[in-house]
Amino acid sequence: MEKKFLPAFSLGLNMAVGMAVFSFLGIWADRKWGGENGWFTLAGIFLGLLYGGYEVWKIIKLNNDLDDQKKQ
Amino acid sequence: MKEFNLEEYIMHHVLNSQEWRLPFLPVIQLPEFLSLHGLMLLICAAILITLFCVLYNHKRDVPTGLTNLLESFVVFIRDEIAVSCLGKEDGRRMTPLFCTFFFFILSLNLMGLVPIFSTATANINVTAGLAFITLNFMIFGAIYKNGLRGFLSALTPSGVPVPILILLVPIEILGLFIKASALTIRLFANMLAGHIVIFALLGLIVVLGAVALPAIGMAVFIYLLEVLVAFLQAYIFTLLSAMFIGQMYHPHH
Numbered sequence: 001m002e003k004k005f006l007p008a009f010s011l012g013l014n015m016a017v018g019m020a021v022f023s024f025l026g027i028w029a030d031r032k033w034g035g036e037n038g039w040f041t042l043a044g045i046f047l048g049l050l051y052g053g054y055e056v057w058k059i060i061k062l063n064n065d066l067d068d069q070k071k072q
Numbered sequence: 073m074k075e076f077n078l079e080e081y082i083m084h085h086v087l088n089s090q091e092w093r094l095p096f097l098p099v100i101q102l103p104e105f106l107s108l109h110g111l112m113l114l115i116c117a118a119i120l121i122t123l124f125c126v127l128y129n130h131k132r133d134v135p136t137g138l139t140n141l142l143e144s145f146v147v148f149i150r151d152e153i154a155v156s157c158l159g160k161e162d163g164r165r166m167t168p169l170f171c172t173f174f175f176f177i178l179s180l181n182l183m184g185l186v187p188i189f190s191t192a193t194a195n196i197n198v199t200a201g202l203a204f205i206t207l208n209f210m211i212f213g214a215i216y217k218n219g220l221r222g223f224l225s226a227l228t229p230s231g232v233p234v235p236i237l238i239l240l241v242p243i244e245i246l247g248l249f250i251k252a253s254a255l256t257i258r259l260f261a262n263m264l265a266g267h268i269v270i271f272a273l274l275g276l277i278v279v280l281g282a283v284a285l286p287a288i289g290m291a292v293f294i295y296l297l298e299v300l301v302a303f304l305q306a307y308i309f310t311l312l313s314a315m316f317i318g319q320m321y322h323p324h325h
Binding site: 006007009010013014016017018021022047050051054055058061 | 157229239240243246247249250251253254257258308311312315319
């Protein structure tokens with residue numbers, strides 16, 4: 001298997017677990033500090049989405065760098 | 073007659089317990105400190121020690137039979153997983169860890185398909201323990217190899233403005249734990265799900281009667297699929313562990 005495809009292999013579950021972890025942290029924070037409107041949960045979900053996007057960006061950047069190295 | 077409870081029947085077969093049921097023998101009650109899955113881990117370790125210390129033939133120059141089979145797996149793990157993810161020097165040094173991961177998980181997965189044994193990898197505590205080893209290498213192994221400064225630079229992506237780093241570095245640190253959690257859940261869920269499907273299909277025969285006899289064929293199909301999954305999940309766990317450790321050891325490659 002080509003090395004550049006490896007990180008994409010684990011992307012799906014990493015994104016899902018990332019969203020779940022951040023969401024649970026948000027739910028925990030809401031219970032602890034009493035955010036009545038669920039702001040911490042919403043922030044957690046947003047951070048989870050951000051993490052997923054960040055992982056995708058890293059894979060694209062890695063693949064671009066590898067392609068550039070090949071061209072040179 | 074006691075009413076058949078499908079959920080109880082399935083869960084009895086996949087969850088951990090303190091008793092070991094063998095065919096034609098009375099139920100073996102396990103001591104308090106040892107659960108059924110714990111016992112499976114010990115049996116698996118004993119099988120692997122026997123395989124590699126007793127049955128593996130060191131003396132012959134050209135390996136044959138079982139020795140050849142085991143060596144082909146070891147060489148595959150060394151060249152295709154360890155060296156390709158960690159480079160030649162680190163890869164060869166870390167090969168024993170990945171071989172241990174692969175053979176241990178593979179044996180546990182395959183033991184789960186033998187009726188007298190139970191699947192220890194369908195227990196989240198076992199998979200979490202295995203992923204914890206990977207996490208330790210990702211953190212402490214990387215600190216040992218690159219120093220604290222090198223470890224921190226692995227957590228800061230290059231070419232990103234400083235204000236964004238304030239947000240990205242905590243996410244990157246949490247990312248380490250997320251990757252380990254994903255490893256845990258991947259192996260646990262795959263092993264548990266396959267076994268639940270097999271027992272659900274077999275349970276249909278008791279619930280619906282003879283009409284559901286084709287379910288046996290389906291169960292056999294899923295069972296054979298499970299053999300594939302046993303190999304695949306052992307490979308994937310080892311490959312992803314090597315990849316995650318490699319990302320921390322050589323962050324900018």
